[in-house]
Amino acid sequence: MMPLTEIGADTEATMPVLAWRDGSLAHIRFNRPVARNAVDLALARAFRLACEDLAAATDVRALILSGEGRAFLSGGDLQAMTSAHGSPAEIVDEMHGALAVMERLEFPKVAAVHGAVAGGAIGVMLAADLIVAAADTRFNVAAALVGASPECGTTWRLPRAVGLRRALELALLCEPLSAADARAAGLINRVVAPAELMAEAEGIARRLAAGPPLALALTRRLLLDAGQRDLAAQLRAEAESFALCAASADFAEGVTAMLQKRQANFG
Structure with missing residues (x-):
């Protein structure tokens, strides 16, 4: 995964997905701002490759998903x-x-979303553990507006997030949802001012990255x-997971830190 500082401005402008590391924090950013990050074959393929790079990494502790420009992802292009450049x-x-x-x-994943989150972007967003909008x-959900059914895991994740009845309403009627209504429905976690979006997402991700990796993963x-x-x-399953945690160095550090009334330093 190439650090952003090593990417020239001209190259960066043509890459449909930007992926970089900031210590143990990884970033994936959709980067077709002129098209409001509408998904074409190049973006989809670059996203897959960025995810595969992350799967090969051994020291990532958290991930932030975001979008460049005026939208997170505005659906399919x-x-x-x-x-001829990529079939649906x-x-x-x-x-x-x-x-x-x-x-x-x-490891935990945080989505920082803004502008349009439409079509398969709903499923992409819901692949994150925590969502800041x-x-x-x-x-x-929008798929039915163009005569399609939802994709990107939307039909699996959406009813789990908001319940079946609400998911049916959102997917069949394709009515837009505001950030406030999305939070009330359980679709997202937090709503912040646009200027505060990335700072809030990064603050959450860094907090997760500083946590005990095994305990958070389990x-x-x-x-x-x-x-x-x-x-x-x-x-x-809980008992098995607890036993794994209890045998870890992070558990020993966490207990010791709690008894000593200090901040734990998880490895």
């Missing part, structure tokens, strides 16, 4: 989908490949997999 199926396959890799990344963000996995188990199985 309709012109690209009707041109190819674009969706690349996006789904990226999201499949992202699902295997066990600028107050002027508008959300729309906590994420317990919550994400809970719907696939009954209570007895979940209790067993």
